Amino acid sequence: MRLRGVGKRYSGGRPVLRGVDLDLVPGEVLAVTGGNGSGKSTLLRIVVGATRPSSGRVLDRPRQVGYVPERFPSDERLTARSYLAHMGRLRGLGTAEAVERGSGLLDRLALVGGADTPLRGLSKGNLQKVAVAQALVVPPALLALDEPWSGLDHAAHGVLGEVIAEVAAEGGAVVFTDHRESVVAITADRVCQVREGRASVVDVDPADRVAVTRVVLRPPRLPGPPLADPLLHGVFDARDDGGGLVVVRVAGEHSDGFLLAALRQGWSVVRVDEAARAHRPEHGGLR
């Protein structure tokens, strides 16, 4: 799929995007970065066809598009399960398959509050899980996610990273926005930086990688504050190991600071390993 010379100006405003050329490649994960209001969401909406460009062309958009919008409608009376079944049917699945796929995704993302709760009764993070699930209910050839980690707990944080990798491994093109360089570094193959309406794409050189430390932690006995804010300390992702422990991958250069923060919050450290090396985009270091 290609964008050629794409520009966007909302009525009466200054141009948000100008002359954007962008290729979305099957099997590749592209991160869109840029400051607040730089036009990342606008670019994603143009990619999925939710917003029309004011100029330029969008070519060869695949038929099956999964989209996680920046704001997911939250005032629905439908339950999560019936909403996903409905979305599956709209995209061509039979009812039984739509229900099965939707329920499987909700289980995987560990929806808390129940698949049979109306959407308007769900918390922000659980609503975000439904937003992610609806984008995947039919395997997408193009998956576009606008700040998809926003509000997710650490278990779902890890699952989302896996899901993105799976869509790409099955030949889907993936594009996402996120502010955290650590997440971009480990998830994306290329980075598209939007600044002053222009988009510049940087290949992530597989040779240019950062060390990742794998930390296994035991949660505090008494429930306390959540594990160190994933926005800080260079955390890539975290997941439950199924046996009461949490496995966190953190940029090696930040592992001491992360461990200190976790210990202060009452977590115990079970194990620390040097793990694989992850991408580092050329345009910036990890926070």
Ligand SMILES: Nc1ncnc2c1ncn2[C@@H]1O[C@H](COP(=O)(O)OP(=O)(O)OP(=O)(O)O)[C@@H](O)[C@H]1O
């Ligand atoms: N529907 C709209 N009508 C008018 N202006 C809009 C509309 N949507 C976005 N804009 C404007 O376009 C600019 C880019 O917005 P956009 O949401 O694409 O940026 P962003 O990079 O995703 O920002 P953030 O990081 O804050 O989510 C902003 O100035 C915004 O106010």
